[in-house]
Amino acid sequence: MSPWPFTPSQPRDYSLPNASWSSEMQRLYEHYNNLCEMETEGGEKIKGAWRRLPSYNRSLKYATGGQCLSKLLQGKARIFTRNIEEQGAGFEYVVFVNKQEKTCVCVFQAGHLLEGPPGHVHGGAIATIIDSVTGTHATYLSGPVMTANLTVNYRSPIPLGSVVLVHSSLDKTEGRKTFLSCQVTSTDGSKMHTEATGIACLCPLVWATSWDSDGQSSRCGDGSSYCSERTAEAKQSPWAVGVLFECILFLNDQFSKTFTSH
Ligand SMILES: CCCCCCCC(=O)SCCNC(=O)CCNC(=O)[C@H](O)C(C)(C)COP(=O)(O)OP(=O)(O)OC[C@H]1O[C@@H](n2cnc3c(N)ncnc32)[C@H](O)[C@@H]1OP(=O)(O)O
Secondary structure, eight states, X not given: OOSSSSOSSOOOOTTSOOTTOOHHHHHHHHHHHHTTEEEOTTSOEEEXXXXXXXXXXXXXXXXXXXXXXXXXXXXXXXXXXXXXXXTTTSEEEEEEEETTTTEEEEEEEEOGGGBSSTTBBOHHHHHHHHHHHHHHHHHHHHSSEEEEEEEEEEOSOOBTTOEEEEEEEEEEEETTEEEEEEEEXXXXXXXXXXXXXXEEEEOHHHHHTTBOTTSOBOOOSSSOOHHHHXXXXXXXXXHHHHHXXXXXXXXXXXXXXXXXXX
């Protein structure tokens, strides 16, 4: 048995194209993917403003060891939006973030298992993709967060199998809270399907550690936090950010129990 609780094999990245993607989904993927890399006049490839975020069906996929880890990670758990193995049947999506503009866009193709009203997407599935996109966006901007509030207005139904764009933008940050707005539109932007606002709250333990020993806040005040700077390197790796997130939730729980039982 490996002394390290994680197998070295790479998990599947669900944000990459597969055979179920429609030509519109593929076209939009290529459009945003091309914005991730620019070519200078000298022909040199440089990073563009956009970045594709990889996506897995677990933050930690192959954890097997340690009583604490096993309890914490629950081997059969899967990320809700990535738990249907059949390609194209559930949530097919890819998320791109623009670091400079602090915006995020998700290209989303809704599969037949997401039906609500006949031939159209279930409202809960729409809220789910919005929560995932705003949650991912807030995590990218501020560090590990939980959704504290999500307010959704459904404007027009989304046909099953269609491709839509989920746009998330940062409204403001205030203390531990990241305020986001989200719109789900047709791919040409002519039709508004859903509008939402959300508040993501930085996990308490992260917040507690974002104060210097002299009691001064180390936050930048520009939407990026001390935490996100500290974890910037970890964010490069979904494995590392997964470990970090899971550990923070666990420690947070212990922290709360300790301080509420005395
Ligand atoms: C890779 C895929 C990413 C997917 C991302 C998916 C994201 C999710 O779905 S998370 C799951 C759903 N969310 C949850 O289960 C969260 C449950 N709630 C909680 O755990 C807690 O209420 C939590 C962490 C949000 C805040 O609790 P706590 O840390 O005790 O902070 P608390 O002091 O109550 O509130 C902190 C601030 O948020 C505000 N706040 C808390 N809840 C709300 C709310 N519902 N609406 C508005 N503001 C709120 C408080 O007023 C407070 O503001 P201020 O700092 O200005 O006084």
